[in-house]
Amino acid sequence: MAGGKIVSIHSFRGGTGKSNTTANVASQIALKGKRVGIVDTDIQSPGIHVLFGLDETKMGRTLNDFLHGKCPISEVAFNVGEKAADSEGRAKLAGKELWLFPSSIRGREISQILREGYDVNRLNEGFQTILKELKLDYLFIDTHPGLNEETLLSIAISDILIIVLRPDNQDFQGTAVTVDIARSLDVPHLILMVNKAVPKYDFADIQKQVEDKFHAPVAGVLPLSFDIADNASRDIFSLRSPDHDWSKALRGVADAVAAVK
Amino acid sequence: MTASIPNQLRKAFLFRGLSSDALTALAQKVSVRTLSEGDVLMRRGETGDSLFMIDEGWFKIVAEGPSGDELIINKTGPGETLGEMALVDEAPRSATVIAISNARVLELKKDAFQEILDQRPDVALALIRGFSSRLRFSTTYIQKAIDWSQKIAAGDYGFIENTQQFSGNTESDDDKATELLSAFFQMVRSVKAREDELKQQLEKLTLEIDEARRKQEFEEITGTDFYANLKEQAKKLRAQRMSSENEG
Numbered sequence A: 001m002a003g004g005k006i007v008s009i010h011s012f013r014g015g016t017g018k019s020n021t022t023a024n025v026a027s028q029i030a031l032k033g034k035r036v037g038i039v040d041t042d043i044q045s046p047g048i049h050v051l052f053g054l055d056e057t058k059m060g061r062t063l064n065d066f067l068h069g070k071c072p073i074s075e076v077a078f079n080v081g082e083k084a085a086d087s088e089g090r091a092k093l094a095g096k097e098l099w100l101f102p103s104s105i106r107g108r109e110i111s112q113i114l115r116e117g118y119d120v121n122r123l124n125e126g127f128q129t130i131l132k133e134l135k136l137d138y139l140f141i142d143t144h145p146g147l148n149e150e151t152l153l154s155i156a157i158s159d160i161l162i163i164v165l166r167p168d169n170q171d172f173q174g175t176a177v178t179v180d181i182a183r184s185l186d187v188p189h190l191i192l193m194v195n196k197a198v199p200k201y202d203f204a205d206i207q208k209q210v211e212d213k214f215h216a217p218v219a220g221v222l223p224l225s226f227d228i229a230d231n232a233s234r235d236i237f238s239l240r241s242p243d244h245d246w247s248k249a250l251r252g253v254a255d256a257v258a259a260v261k
Numbered sequence B: 001m002t003a004s005i006p007n008q009l010r011k012a013f014l015f016r017g018l019s020s021d022a023l024t025a026l027a028q029k030v031s032v033r034t035l036s037e038g039d040v041l042m043r044r045g046e047t048g049d050s051l052f053m054i055d056e057g058w059f060k061i062v063a064e065g066p067s068g069d070e071l072i073i074n075k076t077g078p079g080e081t082l083g084e085m086a087l088v089d090e091a092p093r094s095a096t097v098i099a100i101s102n103a104r105v106l107e108l109k110k111d112a113f114q115e116i117l118d119q120r121p122d123v124a125l126a127l128i129r130g131f132s133s134r135l136r137f138s139t140t141y142i143q144k145a146i147d148w149s150q151k152i153a154a155g156d157y158g159f160i161e162n163t164q165q166f167s168g169n170t171e172s173d174d175d176k177a178t179e180l181l182s183a184f185f186q187m188v189r190s191v192k193a194r195e196d197e198l199k200q201q202l203e204k205l206t207l208e209i210d211e212a213r214r215k216q217e218f219e220e221i222t223g224t225d226f227y228a229n230l231k232e233q234a235k236k237l238r239a240q241r242m243s244s245e246n247e248g
């Protein structure tokens, strides 16, 4: 495909590190000079805005406004390269072409959209508009865990699906279902990423087991690390600490995404 | 054989520091003893009064097993010294030594040896030097073994890489200590290998999938109208994007 690619980041269970992975992989790719967008479709429990230093005071229009027909999607764009270079890691994104489309973090707006629902087709139109208007090379979609409707939509329209899993049996089980769904929906490129692997385990063995089971490439096994937890999603860790083992493995995932033609 | 006796004697740890002149004097006190297979050269527990050097033939060094049976600790042959401490201390023999072939040994009796000590203070001095160097040698090695033991207890095996192996050194009289340390080394290596293997086992995760549940969950999700619709739409959308990109 010559145009922009949609990359969804998904995990069956919560807290696997989707938002951190999305923000870091997207940033690494923007760093290489690509035009990159990120949409937070985790409407129920948005999280990725924190990684880009966005809080209630800085947040303007949100994805909720767009879904309710209050504004065009272009107004939701938060230009990270211009505005968020306010931390050690993010400073490296200054001047880069990276846009974030945040979900509202106002309790009232969250409960409203959950109560009233929205048209997933409109969400899809939004994706297509962003891709075109901003001439994106990549549109990353951070998702809510599980397989609800907007997540299924994001999987269905993805060119690349990254499934993040922890090396435990519950995640393994959930990933199996997601892999089956992705195949049923003809997702062209499936990439697995293991996060929060306890360093005492044999990472090569974990990679092999996961690859053997799912017949899909594992682009990286990333360690469980106190340093990531300590970063508390305040900054783009792989930019802040590029020499950390987690960051090195993360760049491997970004390379796998960039390698898809 | 007499011509080589001083050289033979030099091999004994005790006589290492002696001058050729002193060794020659000592050699004159040495007598030759021949043994047949099965002859007992010395018996554990007896007070010994001779040093032996094996000239020809082989011996077994034996101890008594728990049920009184014979336990071979070691075998020894030409060039080896046996019971040298008997010349200076009163301690009983520590093991029994039996010829396992016809053999010939050089024997230096305690009395003859002490005669020399009376006559030649230089020999006495050289002996003291020999003892003190042996003592220093032993304490160095013991200290090393203590250091290593402490490291092993703490799980630190780094010294294995940083210490050269003790081997190929069989000519020296330091053999016993060296042998001990090399046995010690072997032991550490195998302990570490076993520990690594154990760790390796711990490090492997067992990941399993309940296939029946996988199938059931998949069917639950894909069985809805929404899903059927989505699948249809997704197909169209991909085709659309494909063609619009090809236009642009």
Ligand SMILES: Nc1ncnc2c1ncn2[C@@H]1O[C@H](COP(=O)(O)OP(=O)(O)OP(=O)(O)O)[C@@H](O)[C@H]1O
Pocket (backbone or CB within 6 Å): A011, A013, A014, A015, A016, A017, A018, A019, A020, A021, A042, A045, A047, A143, A144, A145, A195, A196, A197, A222, A223, A224, A225, A226, A228, A229, A230, A231, A232, A233, A246
């Ligand atoms: N490799 C890691 N080591 C330690 N902590 C990590 C690691 N990866 C992520 N975390 C921490 O785990 C928590 C969840 O991460 P993140 O928000 O990226 O996950 P998520 O999958 O988006 O969660 P949710 O399902 O709630 O959206 C965060 O506190 C993050 O700092």
Ligand SMILES: [Mg+2]
Pocket (backbone or CB within 6 Å): A018, A019, A020, A042, A046, A047, A048, A142, A143
């Ligand atoms: Mg998240």
